[in-house]
Amino acid sequence: xxxxxxxxxxxxxxxxxxxxxxxxxxxxxxxxxxxxxxxxxxxxxxxxxxxxxxxxxxxxxxxxxxxxxxxxxxxxxxxxxxxxxxxxxxxxxxxxxxxxxxxxxxxxxxxxxxxxxxxxxxxxxxxxxxxxxxxxxxxxxxxxxxxxxxxxxxxxxxxxxxxxxxxxxxxxxxxxxxxxxxxxxxxxxxxx
Amino acid sequence: xxxxxxxxxxxxxxxxxxxxxxxxxxxxxxxxxxxxxxxxxxxxxxxxxxxxxxxxxxxxxxxxxxxxxxxxxxxxxxxxxxxxxxxxxxxxxxxxxxxxxxxxxxxxxxxxxxxxxxxxxxxxxxxxxxxxxxxxxxxxxxxxxxxxxxxxxxxxxxxxxxxxxxxxxxxxxxxxxxxxxxxxxxxxxxxxxxxxxxxxxxxxxxxxxxxxxxxxxxxxx
Numbered sequence: 001x002x003x004x005x006x007x008x009x010x011x012x013x014x015x016x017x018x019x020x021x022x023x024x025x026x027x028x029x030x031x032x033x034x035x036x037x038x039x040x041x042x043x044x045x046x047x048x049x050x051x052x053x054x055x056x057x058x059x060x061x062x063x064x065x066x067x068x069x070x071x072x073x074x075x076x077x078x079x080x081x082x083x084x085x086x087x088x089x090x091x092x093x094x095x096x097x098x099x100x101x102x103x104x105x106x107x108x109x110x111x112x113x114x115x116x117x118x119x120x121x122x123x124x125x126x127x128x129x130x131x132x133x134x135x136x137x138x139x140x141x142x143x144x145x146x147x148x149x150x151x152x153x154x155x156x157x158x159x160x161x162x163x164x165x166x167x168x169x170x171x172x173x174x175x176x177x178x179x180x181x182x183x184x185x186x187x188x189x190x191x192x
Numbered sequence: 193x194x195x196x197x198x199x200x201x202x203x204x205x206x207x208x209x210x211x212x213x214x215x216x217x218x219x220x221x222x223x224x225x226x227x228x229x230x231x232x233x234x235x236x237x238x239x240x241x242x243x244x245x246x247x248x249x250x251x252x253x254x255x256x257x258x259x260x261x262x263x264x265x266x267x268x269x270x271x272x273x274x275x276x277x278x279x280x281x282x283x284x285x286x287x288x289x290x291x292x293x294x295x296x297x298x299x300x301x302x303x304x305x306x307x308x309x310x311x312x313x314x315x316x317x318x319x320x321x322x323x324x325x326x327x328x329x330x331x332x333x334x335x336x337x338x339x340x341x342x343x344x345x346x347x348x349x350x351x352x353x354x355x356x357x358x359x360x361x362x363x364x365x366x367x368x369x370x371x372x373x374x375x376x377x378x379x380x381x382x383x384x385x386x387x388x389x390x391x392x393x394x395x396x397x398x399x400x401x402x403x404x405x406x407x408x409x410x411x412x413x
């Protein structure tokens with residue numbers, strides 16, 4: 001079932017909403033949770049935020065129908081809810097958004113590549129450690145890269161990170177570039 | 193991701209997937225709990241009806257039959273429910289009208305009593321009385337007459353009230369308008385040409401044109 005159709009049925013009232021809740025939940029709950037958790041929210045934070053997102057969707061379904069893309073509307077809600085949460089807990093400033101070119105979640109300082117990290121004996125272990133540091137420092141970029149690995153199209157990623165397709169391509173390119181310092185030091189381990 | 197021929201690409205991909213594997217596993221592990229919490233929250237917010245469609249599937253045959261019967265009965269009886277509602281409304285209106293009429297009678301009775309209390313001298317009383325029953329009755333006959341009037345008036349929705357009664361003590365003082373052995377009763381309202389009302393009018397020697405009023409009657413005994 002398309003999201004638009006789900007929104008129409010949600011809008012028809014709470015009684016018919018029970019079946020449509022199951023539909024919506026089956027399609028989107030895991031996607032939304034995965035997205036929030038990949039942004040390095042704690043499990044409790046992600047679950048609370050998920051409830052708020054569901055409430056917004058069920059309360060404002062009619063508004064969603066006014067958008068050309070219901071998916072874009074849904075992910076705007078998710079994006080804004082996450083931004084609101086990060087502002088509330090002080091992880092980004094008042095006017096910043098996640099998936100920002102200014103690296104709102106990342107802070108100003110990008111750590112130098114860690115060399116000689118204990119335990120980085122193989123390429124896999126080294127990259128693992130680098131990726132982990134990258135995801136902790138730049139969760140929004142790691143999330144976007146993961147979406148790309150999950151097979152999402154640029155259009156779909158653009159909907160989820162609330163940017164234009166062109167800006168999304170640029171964001172992904174920048175994300176790859178910013179990943180480099182975290183894993184460059186693993187290069188000599190190729191072949192181990 | 194770092195270039196098509198970059199040997200780091202597969203390692204990065206593997207690492208990213210490994211990084212998020214625990215997330216995906218955890219999401220699957222708590223699937224039902226999260227879903228039921230979401231559902232409860234939406235119900236609490238009034239955005240979802242508190243009835244699970246799966247309840248219907250899981251319900252016993254007897255329960256489902258009963259529910260279906262209930263649904264059938266409701267739809268079958270819809271016109272009956274509508275008619276019953278109209279009847280209830282009609283009774284409500286009638287009750288309201290009756291109540292209004294009662295209040296009106298009570299108000300007229302009070303007005304009659306008040307008017308009589310303000311009069312002075314026998315002539316004033318007689319002037320305001322619509323009827324005088326001056327046949328010399330005994331006291332118990334007067335009581336019987338009043339009871340007879342009440343019995344006739346009650347089925348007609350009329351009220352009868354002894355608005356003033358003179359006694360040997362107050363005949364010359366507190367109730368100067370009445371002499372000892374006189375009672376004033378108020379009867380009304382007369383609202384139709386019902387034969388029983390005519391009977392009442394004849395009994396009380398009231399004129400015919402007493403429509404829509406409370407009449408004050410002097411009973412002398």
